[in-house]
Amino acid sequence: MPRPKEFEPAIALDRAMGIFWARGYDGTSMQDLVDGMKISRASLYDTFGGKHELFLAAVTHYGNVISERLVVLEAPGSPTSNIQRFFRGLLDAACDGDGWRGCFAVNATVERAPWCDESAEILGELRLKLENAFHRALTRARREGTLADDYRPRALARHLVGLAHGLAVVAKTRPQPRVLNDMLDVGLSVLR
Helix, strand or coil: CCCCCCCCHHHHHHHHHHHHHHHCCCCCCHHHHHHHHCCCHHHHHHHHCCHHHHHHHHHHHHHHHHHHHHHHHHCCCCHHHHHHHHHHHHHHHHCCCCCCCCCHHHHHHHHHCCCCHHHHHHHHHHHHHHHHHHHHHHHHHHHHCCCCCCCCHHHHHHHHHHHHHHHHHHHCCCCCHHHHHHHHHHHHHHHC
16 A cells, blocks of 8 residues: 655645746756655655656646636626736736746746747647637627727737736846836727
8 A cells, every 4th residue: 555645745736836936947956846845855756757747737737826817807897907907916926025936837938838849738728728818808898898899809818918928027027016017008008
């Protein structure tokens, strides 16, 4: 009979995500993971596989975290106000007290997607999930008459994905909040 785990895998995975988020894939050693996840090296390998498999699991986990944030786009009320609320939350998260981490998915896309097909596939699915959530909100706004007819919801959804990714990248340079707010105001001006 296998021994019971002496740690909670979901908590360990969340810790791994934080480590990869802060240091990147290449900047994270196995020892960093063992120490940060508070598990033994053997437990890490037995539960998650190697560093690569753990990274893919962390990216997938991040996708689940992001899915929880997307519910604001489906909330009752004005779809355009919901989109604005989503972006305000994004800026708050990107500039939290953990040191301007940006977005884990964007960081991972820049670092790993060009070199790793598995990462590119998972990260592409996350981008599409965000695009589709924006598209649903914008389609609803069009139906309700709060989105001008000269904007195509799919094209506008893709613009908003680009805005979200751009904000996450710029946030990593630790600008004054005014810089990010200016970017956000101009990027969302298409919703007026």
